[in-house]
Amino acid sequence: MQMQSSHVAFSYHFATDFEFVRVLSSALAARGVPAWYLDKLIKPADITTEQYLGGLFDWRREPQNWHATYLDQLSRAGGIIVVLSESAAESRKQIGRGMWRERAAIEFFLADNPLRVREIIRTSETPSDAMVSELATWGRQVLSLPSVLRKDIDNPNAFNEPTGLGRGIPLQLPEGKSKATEWYELVRRDLYDVQWHCRRCGLQSDTYVMAQENPPAECPRCGFESMPCPDEAEAVQLGEELSDKEREFLAKVPDFIAKLTARLTKQND
């Protein structure tokens, strides 16, 4: 049985368009179209937004996995409103930036039905009444469509590959965060447990406990292999220059692996 969608979701540039989206979202809700948007972005104070969005920091300090939250909301959304402003257009173009990372999921909605995606250009501080009415009409249309991401597969974990790490014990290190271009987002649940989310269709693995597997080479449901690089010449490449913090973190990894392997070996004996 196909579920009905419960809301529409926003893809937008948090730093510049938050207030516009907040106002538009409540105006749509008042007209019977619930709309979800990421309402906060929390990052450790000493890392840049680019490092945070690109996953270039010690994963154990992750206060909020915004992309997983976004994908989770999309799994129940009927449509997506993409808010375009000058800054949003920049964010969409640059590898690793927020709206760039949301493109794959939007593409999946478009492939299902182009009606599901609405791009709007922001030209004013607040949305006009005409825009609100028009989007409310659109919202009611897409909410009545069957939801997009409902075809689950029985066991996405069946496609995971054993890592071959560890002595007799398969092992995945949850601090190996996925690169911005990889098809999956690694989501940390707690100190040891991780999960992957497909960045296009939202399929999730179970939580790995002291994880035993690697995610497969592509999404077992939608076949997504990696994020496209829209314009490599122009795009900002993350991670070419390591910061002192990143160097410091990388220096600790071998020791952490040794300790974790020792602990697993002990557990196994």
Ligand SMILES: [Zn+2]
């Ligand atoms: Zn997928």
